[in-house]
Amino acid sequence: MSATAATNEASDLRDTALDGPELRVRLSKTWGTESGLWGALTTVDHKIIGRRYLITTFVFLFLAGLAAVAMRLQLAQPESKLIGPDLYNQLFTMHGTTMMFLFGVPVGEAFAVYLVPLMVGTRNIAFPRLNAFSYWVFLFGGLFLWISFFLNIGPDVGWFAYVPLSGPEFSPGKRADTWAQMITFTEVAGLAVAIEIVVTVLKQRAPGMTLDRIPLFVWAVFINSLVIIFALPAVVVASSFLIMDRLIGTHLFNPAEGGDALLFQHLFWFFGHPEVYIIFLPATGMVSAIVVTFARRQAFGYLALVLSLIAVAFLSFGLWVHHMFTTGLPQLGYAFFTASSMLIAVPNGLQIFCWIATLWDGRPDFKTPLLFVLGFFFIFVAGGLSGVLLASVPLDTQVHDTYFVVAHFHYVLIGGAVFPILGAIYYWFPKFTGRMLSERLGRWHFWLAFVGFNVAFFAMHISGLMGMPRRVYTYTAEMNWGALNLVSTIGALMLAASFALFLFNILRSMRVGAIAGDNPWGAGTLEWATASPPPPHNFDRIPFVTSREPLWAERDSLPVVTGLRVDNRELIASTVTEARAELREPSPEPSIWPFLAAIATGITFVASIFSPWAVVWGGALVAITLIGWFWPKGSKEDEG
Amino acid sequence: MRRPATILVLLLALAGCNTIQSPLDPASPQAHDLNRLFWIFVAVLGAIWLAVMVALAVALRAPRPAGADPLATDRGRDRRFGIVITGLAVATGVMVLVLTGLSYAAQRRLFAVEEEAVTIRVMGQQWWWQFTYEDVDASRTFITANEFHVPVGKPVKVKLNAVDVIHSFWVPSLMGKQDLIPGRENDIRFVAERPGVYRGQCAEFCGLQHAHMGLLVVVEAPEDFERWREAQISAAQPPTDSERQKGLEAFLSKPCVMCHTVRGTPAGGRTGPDLTHVGGRLTLAAGTLPMSRGNLAAWIVDPHGIKPGVNMPLIKLDPDELNSIAAYLEGLK
């Protein structure tokens, strides 16, 4: 033992010795984040970073939503001259790219970053500095994309950026490079968070939280993180291949030199279909949490729900080709993908049935979060079923790339993900801020969104069946699509209005909302066992878990464990399956290096679309910041 | 809850009628097949959706007393739920298998190979279609653009290639869509069963003017088709009156010839559509404008006002040059 370590031993203070307010004050001091700019740049608190992630993703949601409104206005009547094709193509590309990569994936991870450590009863996420780094990289990637857009360098090749259209010959300038590099940014961030979640769930669960006591939301985001780990590399490979074809003259997608345009589609959809479930799985976790709390009944078929999550995760990798039914691949292969695509309806159906059973046996309490979940049932089931229709090869040859598909996946993504996410905001806002959102505004928000959504997107099924293709910036009057498009635009405006209302509700409630208290909904999971908002160290003492809903099982007092250091960031590492405490794992302290590393990474990515050599010198830059990051600072945390 | 379902049926019915580009308005056995399959799926899936919504509505009644212990469960009840849900899951599986079967059967019929009477090679390019009628006798192959004719009741084979980026060939009333991919060749087959003009459109995003990449299929009686084919094989008629003569001279002296071909004249450009019989087509600029002398002039004088970003450049013409060129082109029946 070195001298420093010895002195640490001397000043070793355990929570066994303390209690009540003093314990909380000391822990808050140990785990707290400095105030001011320095604190903001160096913080590693999963709650602060999770909140940032949430706010940032919602900012991107609103930006992409505005892009959608602009497109709907252009399409409101035939031959409209409001927006030209060049801008329109950038708009729908920005809309899709932002919704998928800057909202859909990160928003689920944002909830996870904030909630998982609370729900599994630990004091910080695993690898907190990686967490801080991932946020900065994500932020820079998103800003990079949108600044490019406002400089008229926004990508205009669709969120799927098919070659050859996005390739070196047909996309001059840097627009397509912007898309490809934004992918790299956001996927690096997304993969980092996924790994943190996986390790947090596997190794940092509170003692006693065996596998069958893990909250369903945690199961959902855990499995989701595994899907991310195996799906996201595909799109990174695809976008890297693309940018290499564009910048250093490789021929991966050039048929004249042995490449193949379909290779891009295979790589992209090998990611692209799991992507849909990456967006959907966290939402199922939110639905489970909300249903259980507001039905006042533990989840019916916990095991079935977990198993169907796993089944969905596996199947989601087996059906990417159903996005390529019109590319002329072998027919028999198509039949297989039809079957697998339809088969995924079984586990999804199973989940729906279990939730309905829970409500059936419970006593539904119709608060706003539950309203959004009911909206989810109504819309998502419809979207899922139209998906079964799309899985049929022959039918797909008719509706593929028409507005029918646009309607379908907005039913799935808005119904399946956005509605539960909005419900989740209403549900956890008290925990995030300590104040309740206005219930009255919430109901207005729900009904406006629900009606607006169905008006906007149901009509698109019809315009699709009337032969309207996707991604057209206008259409001629004699196609008879005008009326339906006008309806869609009106619905879209209602939807937009509902989000304005939502924003107002948030801003207002943050100042004047009713004080929430620890557990306003009388829920059963651990995040409600601590203050709202939680203190920097989450829990004064780490809970000892005896049940799936500890707060329902332990009415009078919560069992906890003691013996952790108070003067030093320490949390419990436990065994993977039965969660026996096995280490007092030190947790990293705030550091500026993740931020610097993110800047270095950003510079590397952006510079590399102007000169391939940036990868080399940028790589060196990143390496330096990483060494600074991992080099021990001689603080207590580093010494065993 | 039932409201949307009824609206669905009504609107879908509406979608079927009075449209010029709809899969619900079939004009070939293939499209009929697809239309039937579509309605079967809609019926089955719609019924399932309704059932789930009803179950949900029932579930929202509140049997359990207020303040009951959320962890308390009734074993017998749970077992019953378990049985029902297992049954439903199995039912879902069966439904899925049945639909897969139906779908695969249709797929087999749809892509069944049949000896074709006419073979047309489609070249998709930004943002128009080139059609080559192939014939064993090379002198009888010919090229046209954005509109092609087929005889009613005869099997047609369409070979699909792309020159630049990926496009997708889609004439909903005749057949499902199929992509045109550079470096690959796809094909589709169909038999048109009633005469008429059917509209199609590019269905894969292909850049700026993806929205204005339409085409027309004219289905006509075999003898009319043969007459049309003979006319297309022949070179352009020399201009009859003086104005069209002036038009031809202007056409040849201007940039037009750099990109366009008019068989029977020195104009041999390969970049733009073949104009040998442009006057005989129903539309202009890939299904964007109805064919008329006025529209020809409007298109030539400012293509970018009509299709911003199109490859046809703006060229300086004085009014009577413009009119004579329009007249000449209109005369190319």
Place this chain on the structure above:
Amino acid sequence: MRQRAVADLSSLPTYGFGPKSPMWWGTLGFCAVEGMGFALAAGSYLYLVHVNPQWPLSAPPPDHWPGTVLTLLLLFSLWPNAVADRSARRQNLWAVRRDLYIMSVIGVLAVAIRLYEFAGLHVKWDQNAYGSITWILLGLHATHLITDLGDTLVLLVLMFTRHATGKRFSDVSDNAFYWYFVVASWIPLYLLIYWVPRWA
């Protein structure tokens, strides 16, 4: 909510090796991500072999000797790597220094040989799709060699500072674990790059 203490964990250690330590699981996670990257790149290679009538495209197969030598070196390195892992777990500082030395030398050698491999490919990345994907596979693995070499060097230096205690040993062990991945991922790539062009 009132609390009641049910267990005292004061006696637990503050670091562990292998699956005990969260960092090991993190490393495993990154291995999964990169392994997926390798798998997809290799899949793309096979896809291109499949869509092309002949392979390699208008280029002689690469000389396999540099690759074969590297493969043997990597296979040999498994032994000192295992030793390094064991020394770390025993927290034998002197042995760990020695083993990290050896592993660094092996890393430098490997990177040097990798340069000869690029020279021996007989095709540039911008010549045709075969050249492109071959360079990508080789480059992708080269970045892993360099990353682990860098990590090893940093740890080596660290072992001569006052920080060479406790938790750092488990870092050494995780680094050894990562090297197993680097070696394992190379074997299939070696077969793809050097033998598929001869057999296909």
Place this chain on the structure above:
Amino acid sequence: MKAAKVVLLCLAGALSAGCQREDRAYRSNPVASETREEIALVSIAPGPNPPAVYTTGKGREFENNAFHLSQGKRLYSWFNCNGCHANGGGGMGPPLIDDRWIYGGSIENIVATIREGRPNGMPSFRGKIPDDQIWEVAAYVRSMSGNVPKSAAPARRDDMHPGPAENRTATSPPVPGGIVPPSGQMPQ
């Protein structure tokens, strides 16, 4: 957040620098709208001072614009320039990728060459190619010898690989000279 702002500013700066490289002028000007450029075919002149040269700057605008350059690259093959000049390597006509320029290597010179035509086979395209497209072709010809910004120069085509694309060719500043090709005929 300040540091983040700084980064953003740098980022914005870097991108805005690239802005005029990214503009897309889809609507070209009609044929007859030619700019007046005073050009010299050779850099030497009688008397002490070099020959008078006046350019409107239109050339720079086209040379630095990725869209114009890529259009030029397409027109180069559409108008069959490679019929005589191949992919720049030269054939019946002189090579375009080297540094030798018989009639001057500035974009204004090249525009003039395309407009007016030159002896021994180079036809005049005035009136045949709209003037802006002549500028685009000329700008592309400049990129063949690496005389335009790399970040704007066209990348490879989806075609057989003749050599590194314009965005990867080494810069060879034009020098007067080069061999007038053996009298070719007008391209068919």
